[in-house]
């Protein structure tokens with residue numbers, strides 16, 4: 722039986738070490754977790770797990786994405802509870818988000834629009850190693866969608882980020 726209680730699933734994900742460049746075990750866990758579900762098409766592309774659910778309206782696609790790696794441990798590799806709060810490496814950034822993606826992928830069996838899930842490695846290191854870039858370089862269609870939500874922690878706020886950079890040169894006379 723697959724665990725779908727979010728806090729237990731997050732605890733399980735924290736207990737799998739996944740420092741950047743060492744994501745094999747967690748990627749296998751995610752691919753295995755999503756396997757054998759009739760409504761899901763799952764592909765493993767190097768260390769990226771890509772899963773799609775066809776929606777009732779196939780003309781629109783919502784993408785949910787999250788990185789599976791963490792920074793190096795610092796005495797926090799083992800998940801622990803304080804009351805009903807879960808602590809541990811990557812609990813917030815972003816194994817909690819990965820747990821939500823996994824639960825949605827398993828339970829959203831008949832969504833309004835297509836859903837695309839991308840679990841990718843190497844986000845917590847230099848941008849040139851980023852797994853999303855790798856996926857884009859393999860086939861940019863993997864990232865095609867009408868809207869994308871990255872489940873990074875924002876304390877519950879919607880943050881419209883990653884919209885480019887403005888560089889200004891200011892002259893004061």
Ligand SMILES: [Zn+2]
Nearest residue numbers: 788814815873
């Ligand atoms: Zn993050």
